[in-house]
Amino acid sequence: MNATYAAAAALAVLLSAYGSFPANAAFISRDSLLRACSAPNAAQRADCEAYIAGVADTLMVGGEGTDRTLCLPAHARLRAVRDAVVGYLQTHRSGPEISAASAVSTALRGLYSCPAR
16 A cells, blocks of 8 residues: 555544544535634544645645645644645635635645746
């Protein structure tokens, strides 16, 4: 099993363990993720961070070399990235409900795009 599938499996187990998201495994909405990110419950906030980390890791692995679209700073900390993504999602919340994966991907690329080569 390669690292991408292992990370995705671990993320799925983590997200299902706390039950903070709707049961529909095929679609976690942007608003469900935002609720988890701002929940008073530490486990739900951890779900939020894990979800954002999973999307970031997927984008980083999927774009090695010159095709890379996401460039996190070397000093980036997960909590700071989570706060930036949540801020971006709250600011860009207009329009129809979309999947959390799409929203987080757009936020990460908007916040941490790679310099033009």
